[in-house]
Amino acid sequence: MSRALRVGIGAAVALAALALPHALTVPYFLHLTILACIWTVLAQGQNLVQGFSGYVSIAAGGFMAIGAYASALLSVKGGWPVWTSMALAPFVAAALALVVGYPSLRVKGHYFAIVTLAYNLVIVTVLNNYESFTGGEAGMPNIQRPAALVLGGLQLSFAGREGYYYLVLLAAAAATAGGALVLHSRVGRVLIAIRQNEMVVDALGVAAWRYKLFAFVASGFLAGLAGALYAHFIGFLNPEPFGTDQSMNAILAVTLGGSGTLLGPIVGAFLVVTLPEYLRVADTYRLVVYGLLLVLATIFMPRGIVPMVSRGFRGMATRLAAALRPRPDPTP
Amino acid sequence: MITEVLQQVLNGLAIGSVYTLIAVGLTIVFGILGIAHFAHGSAAMSGGYLTFILTERLGLGFFPAMAVALIAGAALGVVLERLAYRPVRDAPQINAFIIALGLTMILEGGNLLLFGPDQVVIPTPYQRVYTVGGLVVAELRIQVMLTAALAVAAMAIFVSRTRAGRSIRAVAQNRQAAVLMGVNADAVATMVFALSSALGVIGGALVGALLAIAPGVGEGLVVKGFAVLILGGLGSIPGAIVGGLVLGVSEALAAGFISSAYKDVIAFLVMIGVLLVRPEGLLGKR
Numbered sequence: 001m002s003r004a005l006r007v008g009i010g011a012a013v014a015l016a017a018l019a020l021p022h023a024l025t026v027p028y029f030l031h032l033t034i035l036a037c038i039w040t041v042l043a044q045g046q047n048l049v050q051g052f053s054g055y056v057s058i059a060a061g062g063f064m065a066i067g068a069y070a071s072a073l074l075s076v077k078g079g080w081p082v083w084t085s086m087a088l089a090p091f092v093a094a095a096l097a098l099v100v101g102y103p104s105l106r107v108k109g110h111y112f113a114i115v116t117l118a119y120n121l122v123i124v125t126v127l128n129n130y131e132s133f134t135g136g137e138a139g140m141p142n143i144q145r146p147a148a149l150v151l152g153g154l155q156l157s158f159a160g161r162e163g164y165y166y167l168v169l170l171a172a173a174a175a176t177a178g179g180a181l182v183l184h185s186r187v188g189r190v191l192i193a194i195r196q197n198e199m200v201v202d203a204l205g206v207a208a209w210r211y212k213l214f215a216f217v218a219s220g221f222l223a224g225l226a227g228a229l230y231a232h233f234i235g236f237l238n239p240e241p242f243g244t245d246q247s248m249n250a251i252l253a254v255t256l257g258g259s260g261t262l263l264g265p266i267v268g269a270f271l272v273v274t275l276p277e278y279l280r281v282a283d284t285y286r287l288v289v290y291g292l293l294l295v296l297a298t299i300f301m302p303r304g305i306v307p308m309v310s311r312g313f314r315g316m317a318t319r320l321a322a323a324l325r326p327r328p329d330p331t332p
Numbered sequence: 333m334i335t336e337v338l339q340q341v342l343n344g345l346a347i348g349s350v351y352t353l354i355a356v357g358l359t360i361v362f363g364i365l366g367i368a369h370f371a372h373g374s375a376a377m378s379g380g381y382l383t384f385i386l387t388e389r390l391g392l393g394f395f396p397a398m399a400v401a402l403i404a405g406a407a408l409g410v411v412l413e414r415l416a417y418r419p420v421r422d423a424p425q426i427n428a429f430i431i432a433l434g435l436t437m438i439l440e441g442g443n444l445l446l447f448g449p450d451q452v453v454i455p456t457p458y459q460r461v462y463t464v465g466g467l468v469v470a471e472l473r474i475q476v477m478l479t480a481a482l483a484v485a486a487m488a489i490f491v492s493r494t495r496a497g498r499s500i501r502a503v504a505q506n507r508q509a510a511v512l513m514g515v516n517a518d519a520v521a522t523m524v525f526a527l528s529s530a531l532g533v534i535g536g537a538l539v540g541a542l543l544a545i546a547p548g549v550g551e552g553l554v555v556k557g558f559a560v561l562i563l564g565g566l567g568s569i570p571g572a573i574v575g576g577l578v579l580g581v582s583e584a585l586a587a588g589f590i591s592s593a594y595k596d597v598i599a600f601l602v603m604i605g606v607l608l609v610r611p612e613g614l615l616g617k618r
Contacts, residue, residue: 056426103608109425110368111566114558115607118600121555129593244551248433255430287441294434298427299419 021162030161036273037168038229043253043265044175045222048215051260054195056113060223061246062120066093067224068231072143082146086228093224094217101216127239139238258304335466340588346473348580349480353535355560355572357528363567364504364524370432373554374439379405379533380540381447384454394456398537402530409529451546476538483534559603565613
C-alpha cells in the first residue's frame, strides 16, 4: 500500500472513531465500544509477549485485576484523587510483573504458560480471601469516575459514557502506538528473533531473558492500565471477571486478530467483546461455540484475521494491476 | 501433634494419588508427543460425570461404571487427538497449546450442557471408617490410593512389557528414528491419548467419589497436574508419581496447619520455589 493511501485510511479511521459517539444512537453499543477499547489495551499487552516473543502468558486477567484493585483501593480506601490512582495502578501491576516474571522466565514454552496460569489463580484466590482489604467475592462498590478536566476554558467531563469513551480511545491508541514503537525498535526485532529461534539469540550473545522480561513487564503495565480503566468505568469490582477466562480472552483476541501484528489485537478485542453478545442468543452454547471458533481458527487460519485479510487485499491488488496493464498485441 | 501430622499426611496421600493419576496422563502426552494437553482435566471430569450418571441413574457399581466411563474417555481422547491436535502437529508448539485452550472451553461447556451446573458426588459403598492407633482411616481413601496405584502400575507394565508399549517408548526416544524403523507414529499418538485419557477418567471418577465434581474442578485439576509436572520434571513418570504425592501432602499440611482458604496458593508457591531452585524439576534430568 502506498504511504499516501495508508495515511488517508488512518485519518478516516481516526475521524470515524472520534465521531462514533454521535453516530451510535443505542447507549449499549457505546458501552460495548468502551469495553472493546479497554480490551484493546489488554490485547496489545498480551501481543507484546504472545505475538512478539512467542511465549504464551495466561496471566493477563490477573494483572488486569491488580491494576483494577490498585486503582480502586487507592481512590476509595486511600482517598487519593482518581487520576493519581489510575496513573499509579499500571506501575503497581508492572512492578508485580517484574517480581514474578524474573523467576518464571527461567522456564520455556508450556512451562512458562502454566506458571503464569498459577499466578493468575493465586491472584484471584488472594483477592477472594483477603476480605478485609478487597471485600472478597461480595466486591467493592462506589468506585468513582475521574474528575472533569479544564483545558484552556474547555471542560472535559468523564462522568458520562461519551467522555469516558474518549479516554479509553486515547488509551487504546496509546497502547497501539506503544506496540508500534516496540515492534520497530531493536527490542521488537530481538523479541521476534526469540520467537523464531531463542537458541540463536542466546548464541549471538544477546541476553534474551532481559528482552522477555521487558515484554512481560510492559504487558503487565498495559493489563494494569486496562484494569484501572475498567474499574472506574464499571464502578464496582469483584474478582470474578479476572479469572483465567479473562486471560484466555486476551489470548483469543491476539490469536483471532493476528498474533504479532499491530492491528490484530484491535480486531481481536472487538471480536471478543462483541461475539459473546451475538452469541448471547445461545447463551448455553456460548462456551462450546467459543472454543470451537478458537480451535478452527488455529487450524485453518493460524496467523489470524488481519494477516489473512491483508494478504487477500495484496493478492487482489496484484491481480487488478495485472488486469489493467495494457496487453501486448498478440499479432506480430 | 504427631497424630495430627500423620493424619494430614494420610489425607494428603489420598488426594495426592489423584494428582498423580492426572499428572501421569499429562506427562506421557507431554513427554511423547510434546503437547501440553490442557483439556485433560475437563476430559477427566466428563468421565467423572459419566461415572456418576451410570451409578446414580443406572445403578451400576462404582468400578463397573468407572470401567465404562474409562472406555468412553479413551475414545474421547482419541477423537480429540485425531480432529484437533493432529492438524497442527507440524505447526509451532504454541498452536497446539491454543487448541488445547479451545478444547478446554468446548469440554467445559459440553459438561455444563450435558450434566448441568450442580455439584455432584459419586456414591460409593466404601463408607466404613477405621481407627488405627488414633489415626482415622476412611475406607474410601484406601480404595482411592489402591485404585490409583493399580492404574499407574498397569500402565507402566503396558508400556514396558508389550510390543505396543515398545513402539511408544521408541517414539518417545527418537521420533524420526522410530518412524524409519517402521513404527507407526500416528498409531502411537492415538494410543498415548487413549491411555492418558483413560488414566484421567479414573482420576476424575476418584475425585468425584472423594470430593465432588462441579464446573471448574477440571481446570483446577489440570493446573495441579501441570504443577506436579513442574515439580517432578518434564515427561518423567516417576517424577509425576513423586510430585503428585508431594503436592497432595504439602497441600493437606498447609490446609491443616496454615489456612484452608490459601492451600492452593501454598501449592503454587511450592511449585514456583522448585522452579527457582531446580528448573528441571525434582527428578528431571538437566
